[in-house]
Amino acid sequence: MNNFIENKTFDEITVGDQASLTRTLDQDGVEALASLTGNFNLIDLNPGPKDSSMFGQGGGQAGWAAVLFASLAGTRLPGLGSVAQRIEVRLRLPVAIGLPITATATVTEKRPESGAVMLECRAVDPGGAEIASGWIEVLAPKEKMRFEAKDMPKIQVRREDRFEALLEACTGLPPLACAVAHPCSPDALRGAIEAAQRGLIDPILIGPADKIKALADQERLDISSYRFIPAQHSHHSAERAVALVHSGEAQAVMKGSLHTDELLAEIVKKDGGLRTERRISHCFLLAVPTFSRWIVITDAAININPTLEDKANIIQNAIDLAHAIGLAEPKVAILSAVETVTNKIPSTLEAGALCKMADRGQIVGGVLDGPLAFDNAIDEEAAKVKGIHSPVAGKADILVVPNLEAGNMVAKQLTFMADAEAAGIVLGARVPVMLTSRADSARSRLASCAVAVLFAEAQRKGAFMQKLVG
Numbered sequence: 001m002n003n004f005i006e007n008k009t010f011d012e013i014t015v016g017d018q019a020s021l022t023r024t025l026d027q028d029g030v031e032a033l034a035s036l037t038g039n040f041n042l043i044d045l046n047p048g049p050k051d052s053s054m055f056g057q058g059g060g061q062a063g064w065a066a067v068l069f070a071s072l073a074g075t076r077l078p079g080l081g082s083v084a085q086r087i088e089v090r091l092r093l094p095v096a097i098g099l100p101i102t103a104t105a106t107v108t109e110k111r112p113e114s115g116a117v118m119l120e121c122r123a124v125d126p127g128g129a130e131i132a133s134g135w136i137e138v139l140a141p142k143e144k145m146r147f148e149a150k151d152m153p154k155i156q157v158r159r160e161d162r163f164e165a166l167l168e169a170c171t172g173l174p175p176l177a178c179a180v181a182h183p184c185s186p187d188a189l190r191g192a193i194e195a196a197q198r199g200l201i202d203p204i205l206i207g208p209a210d211k212i213k214a215l216a217d218q219e220r221l222d223i224s225s226y227r228f229i230p231a232q233h234s235h236h237s238a239e240r241a242v243a244l245v246h247s248g249e250a251q252a253v254m255k256g257s258l259h260t261d262e263l264l265a266e267i268v269k270k271d272g273g274l275r276t277e278r279r280i281s282h283c284f285l286l287a288v289p290t291f292s293r294w295i296v297i298t299d300a301a302i303n304i305n306p307t308l309e310d311k312a313n314i315i316q317n318a319i320d321l322a323h324a325i326g327l328a329e330p331k332v333a334i335l336s337a338v339e340t341v342t343n344k345i346p347s348t349l350e351a352g353a354l355c356k357m358a359d360r361g362q363i364v365g366g367v368l369d370g371p372l373a374f375d376n377a378i379d380e381e382a383a384k385v386k387g388i389h390s391p392v393a394g395k396a397d398i399l400v401v402p403n404l405e406a407g408n409m410v411a412k413q414l415t416f417m418a419d420a421e422a423a424g425i426v427l428g429a430r431v432p433v434m435l436t437s438r439a440d441s442a443r444s445r446l447a448s449c450a451v452a453v454l455f456a457e458a459q460r461k462g463a464f465m466q467k468l469v470g
Contacts, residue, residue: 003148003149004146004147004148004149005075005079005080005146005147005148005149006079006080006144006145006146007078007079007080007081007082007141007144007145007146008077008078008079008140008141009078009140009141009142009143009144010078010110010112010115010117010140010141010142013077013078013107013110013117013140014107014110015107015108015109015110016106016107017077017106017107018077018104018105018106018107019072019076019077019104019105020072020076020102020103020104020105021068021071021072021075021076021102021103022100022101022102022103023068023100023101023103024098024099024100024101025064025095025097025098025099025101026097026098027097027098029064030097033064063091064095065089065091065095065101065103065123065131065132066087066089066091066132066134068101068103068123069087069089069103069105069119069121069123069132069134069136070084070087070136071103072103072104072105072119072121073105073119073136073138076105077105077107077119078117078138078140078141079141079145080141080145080147081141081142081143081145082138082139082140082141083138083139084136084137084138084139085116085137085138085139086136086137087134087135087136087137088134088135088136089121089132089133089134090132090133090134091131091132092130092131092132092133093125093129093130093131093132094131095131096125099125099126100125100126101123101124101125101131102123102124103121103122103123104121104122104123104124105119105120105121105136106119106120106121107119108120108135114139115139115140115142116137116138116139116140117137117138117140118135118136118137119135119136119137119138120135121133121134121135121136162287162294162421163287163421163423163443163446163447163450166325166423166447166450166451166454167198167200167446167447167450169325169326169450169454170198170199170200170450170453170454171199173453173454173457175196175199175200175201175202175453176200176201176202176251176252176432176449176452176453176456177201177202177204177249177250177251177252178192178195178201178202178203178204178250178251178252178253178254178434178449178452179204179206179240179241179242179244179245179249179250179252179253179254180192180203180204180205180206180241180254180256181206181207181234181237181238181240181241181253181254181255181256181258181263182206182207182231182234182237182238182256182257182258183205183206183207183212183254183256183257184207184208184211184212184215184234184256184257184258185215185256185257186215186218186219187445188255188256188257188445189205189212189215189216189219189221189223189256190219190221191254191436191443191444191445191446191449192205192254192256192445193221193222193223193226194445194446195254195445195446195449196226198446198449200446200449200450200452200453201252201254201449201452201453202226203226203227203254204226204227204228204229204244204249204250205223205226205227205228205229206228206229206230206231206237206240206241206244206256207230207231207234207237207256208230208231208232208233209228209230212228229244234257234258234259234262235258235262235266237256237258238258238262238263238265238266238267239266241253241263241266242266242267242272242273242274245274245430245431246272250431251431251456252431252432252433252434252452252456253267253274253431253432253433253434254433254434254445254448254449255433255434255435255436260301260435263433263435264302264426264435267280267426267429267433268280274429274430274431274433275429275430276428276429276430278313278316278317278427278428279303279306279309279310279313279314279317279428280302280426280427280428280429281298281299281302281303281306281310281313281314281317281318281426281427281428282298282299282300282301282302282303282424282425282426282427282435283296283297283298283299283317283318283321283424283425283426283427284296284297284298284300284301284407284411284422284423284424285321285325285422285423285424285425285447285451286411286414286415286420286421286422286423287420287421287422288414288418288419288420289418289419289420290418291378293397294322294325294327294397295378295396295397295398295399295414296318296321296322296330296397296398296399297398297399297401297407297410297411297414298314298315298317298318298398298399298400298401298407299314299401299404299407300401300404300407300408300410300411301404301407301408301424301426301435302404302426303403303404304403304404304405305403305404306403308350308353308354311334311350311354311400312354312357312362312363313428314400315332315334315354315363315366315368315398315400316363316364316365317427317428318330318332318398318400318427319332319363319364319365319366319398320365320427320455320458321425321427321451321455322366322397322398323365323458324451324454324455324457324458324459325451325454327397329365329366329367330365330366330367330397330398331366331367331369331391331392331395331396331397331398332366332367332368332369332370332392332396332397332398332400333369333370333372333377333378333392333393333396333398333399333400334347334350334351334354334355334368334369334370334371334372334400335347335351335370335371335372335373335374335377335399335400335401335402335406336348336351336370336371336372336373336402337373338371338373339371339372339373339376339386339388339393340371341371345371347371347402347403348370348371350402351370351371351372352370352371354368354370354400355368355369355370366398367391367392368392369390369391369392369393370392370400372388372390372392372393372396374399374410376388376393376394377392377393377394377396377399378394378396378399379394380393380394380395381394382394421443421444421447422444423436423444423447423448423450423451424436424444424448425448425451425452425455427455431456432451432452432455432456433452434448434449434451434452435448436448
């Protein structure tokens with residue numbers, strides 16, 4: 001049976017009519033309210049034995065009880081079509097977070113000349129103590145309205161800043177001498193300078209001198225203390241960045257505002273590039289606000305249609321990255337459209353082979369399973385429904401995609417539709433390469449620098465970093 005919401009017209013209302021609602025203000029609600037109003041006094045800024053907001057027990061939220069009175073008038077009595085003209089509220093006790101509050105409105109007077117009704121309002125806690133009281137003068141609707149009730153939209157509060165945790169983990173680590181190739185956009189230049197100010201990198205700015213200096217002036221960025229190497233154009237910048245690694249002057253490379261292909265062409269070329277015996281691949285490290293753990297997606301930027309051997313290297317690179325950010329034994333899901341092996345879908349055959357390679361020690365440091373569809377790789381309930389019993393299903397930290405197209409779509413969908421933040425890094429080269437999109441923010445570039453610093457430190461020490469996940 002459908003749930004309907006129906007108003008009361010002025011003619012239907014009688015003195016003594018009453019309506020109530022019960023709501024609970026939780027911590028997410030407090031933070032959402034503070035965000036909407038800009039009132040930081042709502043939030044306990046100094047958590048401890050005593051609440052640091054206006055009163056004890058979350059009393060800074062006392063005004064929320066008054067909002068319930070307006071909700072009663074607008075949705076229950078008189079309901080749809082009503083217009084509140086005056087409201088007077090006295091706040092008597094603090095609102096305890098997590099405690100249900102019941103608000104009640106009672107009609108005390110009707111005014112035919114104006115079409116208004118007077119509502120006496122009370123809000124009480126479960127013990128009957130009065131939290132707030134007051135009255136509302138509201139114009140009652142003249143027309144009857146009845147609609148099917150809709151579910152209220154859910155508010156997602158981003159509380160945990162995992163990128164900040166990355167930056168904090170770099171505290172005390174030596175900055176990387178970093179060749180910044182062609183930082184000729186505001187975000188590219190600002191990202192490099194902010195990374196330097198955070199002690200993550202010691203940037204070597206490479207590009208057209210006049211253009212970069214004019215941009216720095218425009219953005220009010222002081223670049224006078226950083227080393228600068230002139231380059232005629234973006235391709236020349238990439239060439240010089242790679243040369244700095246060969247000379248030992250740079251320990252990392254950061255992509256500026258040049259095209260990815262320009263930089264990668266210099267990195268992967270057989271003579272004079274930065275290749276190693278490992279296949280070069282890209283990892284997106286994503287912090288998804290609706291998800292409780294890091295997600296690594298690979299490869300979504302370099303290898304278009306990787307072979308079985310390429311995928312083994314791609315997985316090993318991703319496992320090494322996971323170790324660097326504190327995941328001692330990451331769970332690796334090898335994705336396909338289905339979770340069963342079938343010769344009709346080649347990626348399922350490769351997934352089975354890669355798992356066997358891990359069993360034989362050809363891929364080390366993680367737990368592999370596949371093929372797995374996206375849903376049963378990340379969601380335990382989905383895996384349970386499908387009857388999949390696996391240490392990886394529903395718990396994956398690393399998602400290995402069949403090809404670049406699939407990976408690029410998944411990563412960008414999470415970024416643009418789920419508000420995920422992404423850091424990008426290329427592994428398998430002689431040094432870590434921060435490969436962000438030209439459209440990425442300075443914050444994403446900063447996070448990519450932090451990942452590079454942690455990865456370089458893990459390589460240097462040959463040890464896992466302290467865990468950044470809880």
